[in-house]
Amino acid sequence: MGRPPLDLSKATKLKHLMFLCRGLKIQPTITALRTVESKSLQRITIHPHTATIQDPIEEVAQGWQDLDRLLVQFWTSRSVRPQLLYGHDKGGQDLRDRAPSLLPELTRRGLVEVVEHSPPLLRNTMR
Numbered sequence: 001m002g003r004p005p006l007d008l009s010k011a012t013k014l015k016h017l018m019f020l021c022r023g024l025k026i027q028p029t030i031t032a033l034r035t036v037e038s039k040s041l042q043r044i045t046i047h048p049h050t051a052t053i054q055d056p057i058e059e060v061a062q063g064w065q066d067l068d069r070l071l072v073q074f075w076t077s078r079s080v081r082p083q084l085l086y087g088h089d090k091g092g093q094d095l096r097d098r099a100p101s102l103l104p105e106l107t108r109r110g111l112v113e114v115v116e117h118s119p120p121l122l123r124n125t126m127r
Helices: 027-033 050-054 058-078 104-109
Strands: 016-021 043-048 081-086 113-116
Touching: 016 027, 027 058, 043 058, 058 081, 058 104
Parallel strands: 016 043, 043 081, 081 113
Antiparallel strands: none
16 A cells, blocks of 8 residues: 655645655656645745656656646746756766756746756764
8 A cells, every 4th residue: 555645735835845756656746736725835846866867768758748737837827936956867977958858848938947956965074
């Protein structure tokens, strides 16, 4: 039995949502976004798994098209700014050029902010 879907309808003062998409399936993110009722929401950040960007299979690509349409609706109806974080693959290749293809309508309209994700540096606290 899987987890129940995330229901954000009662979180009425949300200003920023961030979804870390670790797996290849984007549907849980879409389901959660459809429950958003907050009038204060200003930004939705999506951080996809690098495998999603590198090898989009048909099922995954359809999910991203659905997310693209939903985020366009958030922008046009509520002026919620979408943001897409990208990183580097295991070989160190920059994935910025591939990331916008996941959200083609937002990209075409210039509505998505594509931002490099830099993981925090581990600090050696032992001296």
